[in-house]
Amino acid sequence: MALDAQMVREPLEIKQQKRGDLVAEAIKRLITEGNLLPGDRLPREVELQQMFGVSKSTIREALKSLEVQGLIKVSTGPSGGGMVVEVPLERTFQLMQNYLFFKEVSIDDIYTVRQLLEPELAAGAVPHLTEADFEALEHNMACCSPASHDRRELLRQRQADVDFHDILAAANPNSFLRFTCELVNEMIRQLIVFGNETPRREHEKFGTANVNIHREITDAARAGDAQRVRELMHFHMQEARTYIKRMNGKLRGRLILDSDIVDMQQRVRSQLGAGAPQMPRRKSAAVKAPPDAGVAPRKRATRKMAGEGNVASKPASKTSAKPKTADTETAAAKAAAPRKRRVASS
Numbered sequence: 001m002a003l004d005a006q007m008v009r010e011p012l013e014i015k016q017q018k019r020g021d022l023v024a025e026a027i028k029r030l031i032t033e034g035n036l037l038p039g040d041r042l043p044r045e046v047e048l049q050q051m052f053g054v055s056k057s058t059i060r061e062a063l064k065s066l067e068v069q070g071l072i073k074v075s076t077g078p079s080g081g082g083m084v085v086e087v088p089l090e091r092t093f094q095l096m097q098n099y100l101f102f103k104e105v106s107i108d109d110i111y112t113v114r115q116l117l118e119p120e121l122a123a124g125a126v127p128h129l130t131e132a133d134f135e136a137l138e139h140n141m142a143c144c145s146p147a148s149h150d151r152r153e154l155l156r157q158r159q160a161d162v163d164f165h166d167i168l169a170a171a172n173p174n175s176f177l178r179f180t181c182e183l184v185n186e187m188i189r190q191l192i193v194f195g196n197e198t199p200r201r202e203h204e205k206f207g208t209a210n211v212n213i214h215r216e217i218t219d220a221a222r223a224g225d226a227q228r229v230r231e232l233m234h235f236h237m238q239e240a241r242t243y244i245k246r247m248n249g250k251l252r253g254r255l256i257l258d259s260d261i262v263d264m265q266q267r268v269r270s271q272l273g274a275g276a277p278q279m280p281r282r283k284s285a286a287v288k289a290p291p292d293a294g295v296a297p298r299k300r301a302t303r304k305m306a307g308e309g310n311v312a313s314k315p316a317s318k319t320s321a322k323p324k325t326a327d328t329e330t331a332a333a334k335a336a337a338p339r340k341r342r343v344a345s346s
Contacts (some may be wrong), residue, residue, distance in 0.1 A: 020061030023052050027062055042082035070163055083211045093186040111241040114184055121181045123230040125171040125223050133171050137218050140164045146207030159189045161210045191251045206243040
């Protein structure tokens with residue numbers, strides 16, 4: 001079949017990535033291949049410049065891009081630079097909510113998902129709950145008891161009810177199930193609101209029902225009865241859906257702002273308080289960034305990024321610095337472009 005003459009005269013435009021984006025991809029490769037973990041430091045800016053043969057502004061653009069993605073934290077000063085961090089749940093939630101802002105999502109949709117996932121999450125957590133976890137559950141139930149008649153306090157208690165589920169989630173060893181349920185829980189905290197016309201007694205009834213079923217779930221978990229926990233949680237999700245609809249709960253229709261993320265973090269910390277379980281973190285041995293990290297090997301093993309550690313970067317020799325010219329930047333960009341497809345997305 002002959003090609004269209006118009007297409008031959010007007011070749012398709014191939015959009016090339018910016019140098020900063022290419023360098024950001026290369027730094028991601030460095031993190032993966034070097035098995036860098038949260039707490040590990042990237043090489044200094046000057047070392048990254050020499051490694052990739054690009055200017056300071058290109059390196060800073062790449063680091064800023066990775067910081068926005070939540071993969072690193074950039075600090076200034078003599079000992080500053082990029083440090084690998086665990087991507088915060090709050091940032092992931094913000095991106096997910098920005099996506100859902102343009103979709104039709106209802107409270108029924110949310111609770112359909114919860115009814116499928118929460119029973120399995122809670123049942124799977126039972127064998128792994130520690131005494132500290134049970135103390136946190138007891139602390140949460142005490143905080144959520146609807147003894148106050150202040151309306152604002154009742155609304156805060158409805159949000160704090162969800163912390164009970166986060167405590168169970170933290171004990172479940174299935175990281176993907178835990179992650180999914182925590183995202184849904186954060187949606188409930190941030191997005192479900194009740195109208196001012198909702199009677200106070202309805203909040204009190206809902207709070208009492210939550211505390212009662214949480215008590216039954218906690219007692220069954222202490223007894224090691226995972227099947228009973230599963231059944232109670234299934235009933236709890238049905239009951240919660242009924243209460244929220246009866247109280248005219250609805251989804252707040254707006255994008256989550258960075259200021260909301262900060263408020264969210266502070267509120268969750270204050271709600272959990274001293275009773276919150278401390279999540280164990282895996283420590284890792286120090287890992288040095290490979291000197292040829294700018295060149296991708298033919299085979300690459302994907303590493304899990306979890307835990308803490310430190311990386312000692314080897315000081316760069318001043319005599320090995322490459323001139324910061326457009327030619328060297330272009331060469332680095334071309335070298336990084338073919339490897340882009342082999343970098344795992346964050």
